[in-house]
Amino acid sequence: MEPKGNFMIFIIEKFVSVQGEGLNVGTPALFIRLAQCNLRCPWCDTKYSWRKGTPISIEDLVNYVLDENLPLVVLTGGEPLIYSYEIAEFLRRLRERGYEGKVQIETNGTIEPRPLRGFDNYVLSISPKVTCVYKVYFVNLIKRIINNYNVLEIKIVVSNDDIKCLRQFIDELGDVEVPLIVQPLHRPNSNYAMDSKAIVEEILSDPSLRRKVRVIPQLHKLIGIK
Numbered sequence: 001m002e003p004k005g006n007f008m009i010f011i012i013e014k015f016v017s018v019q020g021e022g023l024n025v026g027t028p029a030l031f032i033r034l035a036q037c038n039l040r041c042p043w044c045d046t047k048y049s050w051r052k053g054t055p056i057s058i059e060d061l062v063n064y065v066l067d068e069n070l071p072l073v074v075l076t077g078g079e080p081l082i083y084s085y086e087i088a089e090f091l092r093r094l095r096e097r098g099y100e101g102k103v104q105i106e107t108n109g110t111i112e113p114r115p116l117r118g119f120d121n122y123v124l125s126i127s128p129k130v131t132c133v134y135k136v137y138f139v140n141l142i143k144r145i146i147n148n149y150n151v152l153e154i155k156i157v158v159s160n161d162d163i164k165c166l167r168q169f170i171d172e173l174g175d176v177e178v179p180l181i182v183q184p185l186h187r188p189n190s191n192y193a194m195d196s197k198a199i200v201e202e203i204l205s206d207p208s209l210r211r212k213v214r215v216i217p218q219l220h221k222l223i224g225i226k
């Protein structure tokens, strides 16, 4: 049965930029930041997303996407998969209206998005929280998501103090078919190029990690855009 009714979602902001993270880096994209998160990472750069947000209908959001006509829509947060049912409706309507781009969903990997099963116009970028100071990940859940949904990448944010914990996560995960992207942590008031270089050096000196991961710093932090 087709879902009916006026689906609402709560958003914090929407803006146009280029994808600054992961394998789609550099792609012009429409960002929609959904409200609220089920985690509380100490380094979170979007704590303002933990608020309740402003309601918007899925219909208005779809019209906005079609007006902007960009190749990529990034749903981020917060934790967008809190709204899995509404996102499924969003994907259904985008498909119905002929939108040819993709929807990339930035998730922390702690929620299984069951309503997304059967859709092919989205990809997930899973960002498990693996740092030594704050760990919240469920390896079996991540594997289940990889096996049952469209996963573009696992994108792991770490500082160079976290290499031990990164290795532990990758060992626990075992062999998976998706690319493992290490994303150097951006700390305000720190030199991001130097921080990223330290991580690259740590990875190149680790016999196991150097075979398994790719390192991609956040482009938007490097060039100072949103």
Ligand SMILES: Nc1nc2[nH]cc(C(=O)O)c2c(=O)[nH]1
Residues within 6 Å of the ligand: 017, 018, 019, 020, 021, 046, 074, 076, 077, 106, 220, 225, 226
């Ligand atoms: N340019 C840009 N790319 C991004 N990719 C993921 C983002 C996020 O906040 O999740 C983000 C963001 O905030 N800005």
Ligand code: SF4
Residues within 6 Å of the ligand: 037, 038, 039, 040, 041, 043, 044, 045, 046, 047, 049, 077, 078, 079, 108
């Ligand atoms: S999961 Fe993401 S949005 Fe949520 S607290 Fe952590 S960094 Fe912030």
Ligand SMILES: [Mg+2]
Residues within 6 Å of the ligand: 045, 046
């Ligand atoms: Mg961000």
